[in-house]
Amino acid sequence: MKPSRAANIVMHTTAYGTTAIFLLPVYVLINLAIRPTGDLTPALIPSSRATLDNFINAWTQSSLPGAIVTSVIVTVLSLLTITALATMAAYPLARSTSQLSTLTFYGFLIGLLLPFQLALLPLFIQMRDLGLLGSIWSLIIVYAGAQLPFSIFLITSFLRSAVPHDFEEAARIDGCSNIEVFWHIVVPLLRPVLGTCLILNGVGIWNDFFTPLIYLAGGGQLTIPMALQQFVGRYASNWPLIFASLLISMIPILTLYLVFQRYVIRGFAGGLKG
C-alpha cells in the first residue's frame, strides 16, 4: 500500500528522529573521550581542543590490552566446547523418540529457567578445591555447562523442524557409518542454527561480568568487563579517560557486528522468533 505524502513525511521524521535519540548517548561517549581531562564544555557541545591522549593513556594505564587477549581466548574456547557438546547431544535427542530421550531433553530445558546465581556459589567451592579459581579455565568450564540448555534447545528444534531424515537414510544405505552420517551429512545442514548459537553465546560470554567477578577475583587474569571495572574504580571521576577505555573495549565487538550485521540480526531473530 502506498502511504500518502503527509504520512510518508511523518514516518520518515519519526524513524530518523528516534534513531537520532538512540545515537545521542554514543555521541556523548565519543565527544567526551576526545576532550582533555577537566574540559567542562557541556556534554553535547563539541570540544574546541580535541585530542587522542585519553585513548593512549587508557591503553597504557589500564589492563585492557591483556584483557582483550584473555577475553578472546575465553570466548573462543568456550564457544568451541559448547558447540561441540550441544551439537552432539542435540542429534540423538532430536532423532530418538524414546521416553528416556524426551525426559533428557526436558531435563536440559529446566536449565533455561534456572538462574545461574543459584549454582554460582556452590560451584565456586568446587573450583576452589580444584585450584581453578582466578584462572580462565574455571570460566570456560562454567560457560560450557551453563550455556548448554539454550544451545541444545535451539539445535534440537532446528533438527526436528528443518532437517529431513531422508539424507541420513540415503547415506546409511550407501554404506556410511553412523558417525560419518553425523559428521558429513547432519553437521553441514546445521550451519544456520550453529551460526545463531555462536552469535548469541559469543555476545553473552564476551560481555559477561557477573561470572568473572566471582571466579576471577584475586587472580591475575582479567576479562574486558573486569578490566573496565578496575579502571573505572581507579579513575572514579575522570570521565574523558574512562570513556576512552569504554570505547576501546567496544571496538572489537562493534567491528565484528558492523561487518556481519546482516547475519547477526538474521541469526538473532531466526533463533528466537519462536
Place this chain on the structure above:
Amino acid sequence: MQAKAQAHRSVGRSLWWFVVPAAIAYLYVVIVPSAQGVYLSFTNWSSSPKPRTFVGWDNYAALFGGDAGQAAWRTLWLAFVVVVIQNILGLGLALLLNEQIRGRNVLRTIIFAPLVVSSLVVGYLFKYLFGAPGIGGVNSMLNALGLKQVDFLGNPSTAMWIIVVAIVWQFTGSTMVIYLAGLQGVPDDLQEAAALDGATYWQRFWYVTRPLLAPAITVNLMLGLIGGLKIFDQIFAVTAGGPANLTHTISTLLYRYYSQFGQYGKAVALATVLALAVGILSFIQFTVLRRQERAL
C-alpha cells in the same frame, strides 16, 4: 513405511552416547550445584571456617525481615516496567521500520547495536549522563540552558528510572528485531484486503497483524521477564545499590551478602528465591500467552 521409520530411528539411537559429555557437563555445572545451593540455603554457611550447621528457615526469615523483601518487590517492579516499555517501543519501531522507509536497514542496524555492547559499559555511560549536578552530562546541558540541575541518582526512585532507561536503551533494538521477524509472516495481501474492506490502520493492526504476531509477543515477553528479573550489571555500574541501599535487586543484594558479609547461606537463599520467582512467573506467563495464541 515401517522400515523407513526404523532406519532413521537407528542412526539417532545408536549415537545415544553423544548425549553423555553434555549431560556430564550440565550435571556438574548446573544441576548438582543448584541442588547444593538450595540445600545450603538452610545452613549457616559462611566465609568463616566454623562448621556448617542446619538452621532451617532462619536465612529466609532474616532476609525477609530485613532488606530482601523490598529488593524482591523492586526486582519485580523493574522487570515489569522494563518489559512493558521495551515491548511498546520495540513493537512501535518494528511497525515503523517495516514500512517503506529509505535506509531502514541502516536504522535497524543502529537501533539493534547496543545489544552487542556490554551492559557494564552501558551502565557506566548512563551513570555519567545522569550524574550529579556539576558532573553529569544531562546536568551540564541543563546548566548551560540556565535550568535547575537535578540529582538523578541521589534519589532512589529517580535512580531506578535511570536504570530502566539504560536497560530499555540497550534492549529495545533486540525486541524490535524479533517483532520485525514476526512481521515477515504477515502477508501483504491480507493487509490490502482488509484495507479494501475499509479497515483503518488500527483495525488492521488489531485484527490482522496482532494475532499473527502472537508467537513473537510470547518470545519477547518471556525473554524480557527472565532477563529483567536477573538484572545485575546495570545496577552494579549505575548505582551500586545506593543511595542508602535503596536500589538493590535480588541479584545485587545476593552479591553484597556474598562479597561484603561473607554470608554465603543468605546469598544462596536469595538465589533460591530468584529461581522460584523466575520459574513461577515464567510458567504463569507462558501458560497464559499460549492459551491466547491458541484462542486466536
